[in-house]
Amino acid sequence: MSGENQQVDASSTPDAGPCPQAGPAAPAVPAERASRARRLAAPALYLAAAGAAFAYVGAVDPNEPGHYPVCPLLRLTGVLCPGCGGLRSAHAFAHGDLAAAFGSNALAVVGYFVFAGFMALWLVRAFRGGPAPRIVLRPAHSWAVGAAVLVFAVVRNLSFGAALAP
Numbered sequence: 577m578s579g580e581n582q583q584v585d586a587s588s589t590p591d592a593g594p595c596p597q598a599g600p601a602a603p604a605v606p607a608e609r610a611s612r613a614r615r616l617a618a619p620a621l622y623l624a625a626a627g628a629a630f631a632y633v634g635a636v637d638p639n640e641p642g643h644y645p646v647c648p649l650l651r652l653t654g655v656l657c658p659g660c661g662g663l664r665s666a667h668a669f670a671h672g673d674l675a676a677a678f679g680s681n682a683l684a685v686v687g688y689f690v691f692a693g694f695m696a697l698w699l700v701r702a703f704r705g706g707p708a709p710r711i712v713l714r715p716a717h718s719w720a721v722g723a724a725v726l727v728f729a730v731v732r733n734l735s736f737g738a739a740l741a742p
Contacts, residue, residue, distance in 0.1 A: 615702040623695055634670030638663035658683055658729040661742025680742045683728050 636643050649657045661681035668676035669688060677685050697709050713721070731737035 612703065612705075615705065616699065618708070619695060619698040619702050623699075626691065626695075630666060630670045633663055633666045638667050656729070656733050656741055658725050664742055679739075682740060683725065 638644050644663055647657055647660050649655055650660055659681070662684040665677045665680035665684040666688075668674075668680060669685065674685070677688075694709065694711070701707065701709060728740065732740035
């Protein structure tokens with residue numbers, strides 16, 4: 577019957593190549609190191625990019641005019657956006673001045689620590705061979721984060737929230 581499953585001998589098919597010869601097995605350690613290096617490459621590149629960005633902002637002071645563009649929202653309306661002061665915050669953070677970093681943009685400093693935690697988790701998982709972490713926010717969490725950023729932006733522009741302004 578032609579509709580039944582039939583076993584096919586791989587050596588009798590015309591496109592089958594030569595069978596691999598049995599030989600001594602290659603040591604597993606170099607393959608594991610290569611695989612681990614491949615898994616660690618992505619988080620290491622992200623860390624290198626973030627480190628280079630912090631190094632640049634740490635070297636080129638945003639407090640001196642002419643190095644960075646002014647926030648368009650601030651220039652056009654005089655209103656501080658949630659990111660205003662972020663470069664000054666990164667500059668202070670790169671120099672180890674956590675108080676000045678919080679004073680320039682507290683939300684950015686929280687973001688630095690969230691990023692550091694995420695990267696640490698990613699590196700540990702990559703080292704152990706696990707999957708990369710994913711940030712999956714439920715709609716309620718996304719709205720909560722958006723609301724917190726909006727409240728931060730509004731409060732830092734009011735007189736009683738002047739401590740949050742850069």
